[in-house]
Amino acid sequence: MHLAYPAVLSALLFCTGLYGVLARRNAILVLMSVELMLNAVNLNLVAFDVWLDRAARDTLHSGQALTLFIIAVAAAEIGIGLAIVLAVHRNRGTSDIDRLRDTAETPGGPDGPDGEDGGPDDPEGPGGPDDPEGPGGPDDPDGDAHDSDGPAATAAQKAEATA
Amino acid sequence: MTLAAAAAPAAHATTTAATQTHGFLSPTGVEIAFLLVGLVTLGAALVTVTTRQLVHAALWLVVALGGLAVEYLLLTAEFIAWVQVLIYVGSVVVLLLFGLMLTRAPIGRSPDTDSGNRWAALTVALAAAAALVWVVADAFRTTWVDLDGAPSGSTEVTGQALFQNWVLPFEALSVLLLAALVGAIVLSRKAKAEAAPPAVPGARNGRGPAEEGAR
Numbered sequence: 001m002h003l004a005y006p007a008v009l010s011a012l013l014f015c016t017g018l019y020g021v022l023a024r025r026n027a028i029l030v031l032m033s034v035e036l037m038l039n040a041v042n043l044n045l046v047a048f049d050v051w052l053d054r055a056a057r058d059t060l061h062s063g064q065a066l067t068l069f070i071i072a073v074a075a076a077e078i079g080i081g082l083a084i085v086l087a088v089h090r091n092r093g094t095s096d097i098d099r100l101r102d103t104a105e106t107p108g109g110p111d112g113p114d115g116e117d118g119g120p121d122d123p124e125g126p127g128g129p130d131d132p133e134g135p136g137g138p139d140d141p142d143g144d145a146h147d148s149d150g151p152a153a154t155a156a157q158k159a160e161a162t163a
Numbered sequence: 164m165t166l167a168a169a170a171a172p173a174a175h176a177t178t179t180a181a182t183q184t185h186g187f188l189s190p191t192g193v194e195i196a197f198l199l200v201g202l203v204t205l206g207a208a209l210v211t212v213t214t215r216q217l218v219h220a221a222l223w224l225v226v227a228l229g230g231l232a233v234e235y236l237l238l239t240a241e242f243i244a245w246v247q248v249l250i251y252v253g254s255v256v257v258l259l260l261f262g263l264m265l266t267r268a269p270i271g272r273s274p275d276t277d278s279g280n281r282w283a284a285l286t287v288a289l290a291a292a293a294a295l296v297w298v299v300a301d302a303f304r305t306t307w308v309d310l311d312g313a314p315s316g317s318t319e320v321t322g323q324a325l326f327q328n329w330v331l332p333f334e335a336l337s338v339l340l341l342a343a344l345v346g347a348i349v350l351s352r353k354a355k356a357e358a359a360p361p362a363v364p365g366a367r368n369g370r371g372p373a374e375e376g377a378r
Contacts, residue, residue, distance in 0.1 A: 001193050001197060001307075001308045001310055002185070002194065002304070002307060003303045003306040003307070003308050004197060004299065004303045004304050004306070004310070005194060005197050005198065005201070005301040005321050006197070006234065006242070007236065007300075007301055007303050008296050008369070009204070009205065009234070010301050011292065011295035011296050011370075012205055012229075012292055012296065013204070013205060013208055014291075014295070015288045015289070015291045015292035015295065016205070016208045016209055016210070016211075016212055016288070018276075018284075018287065018291055019212055019284050019285060019287075019288035020211070020212030022280065022281075022283070022284030022287060022288070023212070023277050023278060023280065023281040023284035023285070024212065024273060024276060024277065024278065025276060025277065025278040026217060026268070026285040028262045028263055028266065029212075029217065029220055029258060029269070029276065031259065031262075031374050032211060032220060032221065032224050032259060033211075033212055035224065035228075035251070035255060036208050036211065036212070036227065037250070038233050039227075039228060042231070042243075042247075043231060043234060044236075046235055046238055046240045046243055047238055048256050049240070049315070049316075050238050050239060050308055050316065051306065053315035054308060054309045054310075054315065055308075056310075057308075059324065060319065060328055061315075061316075061321060061324035061325075061329075062329075064240060064242075064243055064316055064321055064324065065321075065324060065325055065328070065329040065332070066230065067240075067243055067302065068246060068321075068325065069244065069332060069333075069336055070253040071243075071246055071247065071250050071251070072250075072339075072340060073339065074251075074255070075250055075254065075255060075340075075344030076339060076340055076344075077343075078192070078255050078258055078259070078355070079343055079344070079347045080343055080346055080347055080350070082258055082261075082262040082347075082353050083295050083346070083350035084350060085262060085266065086265055086266065086351065087264065087350055087351070089265070089266045089267075090277075093267045097346045098278050098279075102243070106372065107285060111350070117241060123280070125226065129271045139164070142244075149364075159343070161204055
């Protein structure tokens with residue numbers, strides 16, 4: 001088999017995952033795209049390991065060993081990543097990474113348009129319909145469903161931070 | 164070819180002789196199978212990153228990862244293929260589906276799965292794909308992998324390599340997995356134990372009617 005076939009397929013899969021990471025908004029879809037990128041690298045490692053095994057009589061099998069390690073690390077990564085996404089969803093009511101802008105530096109000042117304080121003077125909560133940054137914006141149909149528990153969750157988070 | 168010469172000086176002559184008898188216009192059966200499965204894999208990956216239905220994305224990811232397992236089998240890496248089926252298709256996708264369910268992902272089409280910068284993302288991905296495919300195809304277009312003979316990734320070979328040469332990283336990886344397990348449990352428990360009690364008297368009961376009045 002030509003080595004170009006697995007190498008080109010791996011490059012294309014990696015770029016597919018790259019597009020997914022950059023273009024998706026749901027955090028779990030971003031994690032899926034990361035898995036695609038990791039698998040592209042795995043295919044590359046296995047193909048080159050088989051080639052080195054046949055061409056250079058390589059007995060170290062570093063490519064396959066590294067592939068197994070990457071698979072195990074990816075399993076750990078998906079577990080931690082999903083735990084973080086679930087914690088964020090529990091606190092903020094959304095897993096939309098475009099709305100998690102608490103640490104963003106906006107040109108309007110240190111306190112961005114998201115209203116980080118979440119106090120009584122901010123009834124909409126983070127990422128509300130008046131959020132000019134959110135591409136979903138006012139036409140977002142499930143935005144209100146997420147925002148209904150937004151202030152309470154934010155206040156709870158605030159209380160947790162001050163406690 | 165320079166990489167081949169650098170990596171395999173002993174087998175350089177045989178590799179070069181092999182490449183001159185194999186062209187891209189007369190593919191072998193393994194190559195045709197690899198190409199077809201690769202097309203299915205790539206198509207499933209493209210649907211995974213473009214579909215608007217979240218659960219369908221996870222299911223197409225199963226097709227892509229399963230196709231990659233078949234590619235590993237075609238490359239005679241049997242152990243990796245079955246590990247791929249067990250861990251990726253068996254557990255990672257199930258974890259992702261559980262995550263989708265627990266974050267209350269909508270069933271059916273959701274309008275905002277792609278962010279506003281998808282055209283920039285498409286530009287970056289296409290540029291990266293063009294550059295990578297050009298470089299890789301130019302570098303390895305004459306390299307031939309001889310797949311005949313004993314499989315180079317059977318359980319015996321991989322186990323010997325793993326437990327003779329890679330024991331220390333293997334053990335370190337087990338510690339990493341343990342740490343990840345503990346970390347996931349801590350992340351899941353801490354939010355429940357600390358965020359729930361302060362939310363009941365101060366936030367939820369106190370702010371509930373005011374919030375309804377505001378709306």
